[in-house]
Amino acid sequence: MARMKFLCDAERCIECNGCVTACKSEHEVPWGVNRRRVVTINDGVPGEKSISVACMHCSDAPCMAVCPVDCFYRTDDGVVLHDKDLCIGCGYCFYACPFGAPQFPQAGAFGLRGKMDKCTFCNGGPEKDRSAEEFQKYGRNRLAEGKLPACAEMCSTKALLGGDGDVIADIYRERVFKRGKGSEVWGWGTAYGPGKPAAAPSPAPKS
């Protein structure tokens, strides 16, 4: 069973914001709402690192846990989605999310906070798949078209990987082995424990 995940390779991200633009364009996300953004650590300092951040579709999602109206659900593929018809825009999910993924449109009068909007892993929401209603509320449903998230597919350096967790983990692992570095920067130590998997990189097989 597929378990959809994002993985951002900090060694490759060049802070071009192509993923942000792709997301905004694909889903016609309104002004002021950013489903995805690029965060740079030590900006301007030699050796700065950037990563692209959006909803990580947590396996044990805190937004789901704190929602007072239980508007969140998880699909069979591990994508965390929500029903905007139920959302009351309280903002609890924003406080609970460690990634700042939930966004609230504030286009109304008197600082009105609208219903929550977040990355859907390009999987739409609880409306008829690929319908106009789904697009209007949640954006395009690319998974229902047999495609993967626009941000990952548009990434020019392929820093942002998105798709089945097993597959993108294999892609990242192969990349770390071949380039001989990067495991110490992000992800590897958390996922596979301490060590230097790239200490003795094997030569790339020729095909």
Next chain:
Amino acid sequence: MRRLVVCAAGLALAVGLVACGESEQVVVYKQGKYSGKPDGKPWDNEPLAGAKWTKGDKVSWEAEIKQRNQSQNEYKRIDQ
């Protein structure tokens, strides 16, 4: 005349109270359970032109997604 007044008063009362009703927004509410609308499965859609999965077949849809995932692996793309 009196009947007309009673009818008019009854009509005014009915019109006045019409906004006081409350329609059910959640069919079944269970604490801690998702209570929104059901969502469709991605594989239950007609594949677009060029796609190779079969409508309703989860396994073929997953195979399509995994195949497409490899386009994010430039080591594979370069070798092809």
